[in-house]
Amino acid sequence: MPGEDEERFREFVVEQWGPLTRTAYLLTGDRGAAEDLVQSALEKTHRRWGRVLRKDAPGVYVRRVMVNTAVSWRRRRRTVEVPLLEADAITAPDAYHRAENRHHLLGALRRLPPRMRAVLVLRYFEDLSETDIAQVLGCSTGTVKSQASRGLARLRADLKPPSTLIGTSLQEDPA
Template sequence: MLEPLFRRHHRHLVRTALLIVGDRATAEDVVQDAFTRVHRRLPKLTDRDDLLPYLRTAVVNGCRSVLRRRRLLLRPAHDPSVWSAESAAMVAEDHREVHAALSALPARQREALVLRYYLDLTEAEIAEAMGISVGTVKSTTSRAMAALAKALGGNA
């Protein structure tokens, strides 16, 4: 049941996790954990025809766990973060300011933006994936956009 889902969405989910946790190896681990968790919960899941939301939520939760452990210095990243200053060199020159502004955002705000602008989720879907209310999604996204606009000085 999960294998078609894996084939279709694995790469995209790894990329999503990468944008949140910052490094590919950790992102792969997180996504693998997510598939495993969903697999284990299959008998209890009500909507087995659409497992993607469960997976997304599991990925987001997994990313948060990783970031929490990193804050507690329990688990360092495998590789340099894609949001590090060094990694800015890998994006096109005209994107580097935006990259720097995104990298300065608090993890939760960047997470909301990833779900909104990379996965193209609706606010309701973001709320489900992040386990927060739609109102909190709106305020988090709004604060993130304001911070970005301020950092970019209206250049974007």
């Protein structure tokens, strides 16, 4: 049956590459890192593919591996804010093109802690239930709810439009 398992793995990769890469991009904020993350997660999943088919849904397992790997990469790297490249600024037609402040949202999302970001990505971009997210992250449903609530509050605060100063002029002489 190893040949059959290999074929099922190939089918899984072909079917899930796009959604997994999108999730990885939202977790990492970088297209190259997203592809590396998916490759790494699929490599780890392939090693345990037989057990994954027997125990878990493969999609849940791979997403769990992706989140854990992204968190560990972030801990190791501790990089500072990475400016967007021109290639990232070019918008390609996708399901999120309607969001007029996409780059601001992605920037705000990148500033969240990795686990909080993972909860928001899995909940609002992958549309997983709180129970499924808890399973992917290996935590309680209550933790998922509190992380989602705190994350949304931080995004709202970060994305709040700056207040304008009415009646002041930059050219006025304070003296």
